[in-house]
Amino acid sequence: SSSVVAISPYACQRRTSLNNYNKLFTDAFEVLAENYEMNENKGPYLGFMRAASMIKSLPYAISSMKDLEGLPCLGDQTKAVIEQCCQDTEKSTIKSCINFARSQSIILFTSVFGVGQKTAEKWFRKGLRTFEEVQVHKETKLTKMQIAGFLYYEDLSSFVTKPEADAIGQIIEDTVRLFMPDALVTLTGGFRREKKIGHDVDFLITTPVPGNENGLLEKVIDVLHQQGILLYCDVVESTFDKSRLPSRKVDALDHFQKCFAILKLLKQKVITSNCEEAEEPSNTSTKEWKAIRVDLVITPFDQYAFALLGWTGSRQFERDLRRFATHERKMMLDNHALFDKNK
Ligand code: ATP
Ligand code: MN
Ligand code: MN
Incomplete structure (x- = not known):
């Protein structure tokens, strides 16, 4: 192209839409990355994830090695895979490789x-x-x-739709408001990035009055349980320690109180537009409900902004945001705070 605009090696500096012109390549990279992660091979894992993320920001479909000129985040290994994909004109070999890898035990x-x-x-x-x-x-x-994972495997492995996420959001919000009318319930994760489907539904919960969030999660869980819609729940207590500096790990988990749950969503609660309803595949199950994975995270109000940034994802975006803070700004970022190392 005539005007060469350099693509940043940091995901947080790239404009990326949901329109992925290179799904075949990114699917291949992600499945390879997963395989390396299984073997605890962190280097190639990050390499393939980084390359996949960069390629998702391209406004064109890659068709030959020439299309890669000047692009960051590509090493010998990732280039070799792209070359193979480009040569595979039918794309059937690469597709079956991806499916084979996914089917591995x-x-x-x-x-x-x-x-x-x-x-x-x-x-x-x-x-x-x-x-x-x-x-x-x-x-x-x-x-x-x-x-619980096996019991609800079918539901949990089918994707959550946006209308389903909204229906869950309504339930969570109504329940939280019973105790805390001024609480903030925010949909985060993939749905906040406007993805149309997800593997779960993520929420942040906070209240403007410091301390009011204490004990809230227990009360909410109790009500969901009494309503008979809590199929599974694992509460993780807060482990935040004020004296501690932000973690240096790029993949660090945070210290908020949270709960990994499975909720029972009645299908009648899901409001779909007529056209979406018509598109719904004929479901063989006569079950009136669907099991949905839900993450609830409780954050103190003064850490809410950082929690929101951290829970919006994607994972690669968060990794690069932290790398950017460290290497380009000499700061440290995590889900709780942003630290200036000079002060
Ligand atoms: P999906 O549709 O697959 O759910 P997602 O982007 O919502 O996609 P999640 O695994 O739900 O993926 O996580 C959302 C974001 O929250 C991630 O990008 C990650 O940065 C962050 N996150 C997830 N789990 C944790 C955790 N236990 N502690 C801290 N942050 C987390
Ligand atoms: Mn999610
Ligand atoms: Mn999640």
Whole structure:
């Protein structure tokens, strides 16, 4: 092109729309990244994730190696994959490779709520390859989380739609307002980035009066439980320590009180426009409800802005935002604060 606009190596400095012209490449990169992550190979994992993120910001479809000139975040490994994809004119080989990788037991196992890498590997080493084998295997001790993960697997592995997220939002907001009329309930995560589907629904909850957020989560959980719509709930208590500096880890989790839940959403509560209803695939299940993964995060008001920034995602955007703060501004950013290292 005639006007060369340099693309930043930081995701937080790139304008990226949801319109991905290079889905095949980014799918391939993400599945490879996942595979490296499984083998605890952090370098290539980050390399492929970074490349995928950069490619998502391109306003054109890559068709040859020439299209890569001047682009950041690409190394030998990522370029080799792109070259293979470009040569594969039918795209069938690369598509079947992606599907094959996704069907592999370890990745399949970690798709269950509550099953992390360690557990997936342990099951694999025992020779288990399918969900059924895991569940009938005598020695497998499932956690409460994993039991819920298998129980609601079908619902949880089908995507959450925006109308469903809004319906959940209404329930959470109504429940929170019972106790705290001036509380703020904010939809975050992928839906705040205007994604049309998600794997869960994320909310931040805060109140303008400091301290009023204490005890709120317990009350909300209690009401959801009494209404019979709380299918699963794992509360993590706050571990915030004022004396501590922001974490240097780019993937650090935060210290807010939070709860990883599964809610029962009645289908009648989901308001869809007529055209969306017509598009709904014919569902074989006659179930009147759907299990939905919900994350609730309680934040003190003075940390709300940082929490909102941190929970909006994407993961790569957050990683790069922290890298940018550290390397380009000599500051430290996490979900709680922004520190100037010079002061
Ligand atoms: P999806 O549609 O798959 O849910 P998402 O972007 O909403 O996509 P989530 O895993 O729900 O992904 O996380 C949303 C954002 O919140 C992430 O980008 C991450 O930065 C942050 N986040 C997620 N889990 C935690 C956690 N336990 N502690 C701190 N931050 C988290
Ligand atoms: Mn999410
Ligand atoms: Mn989440």
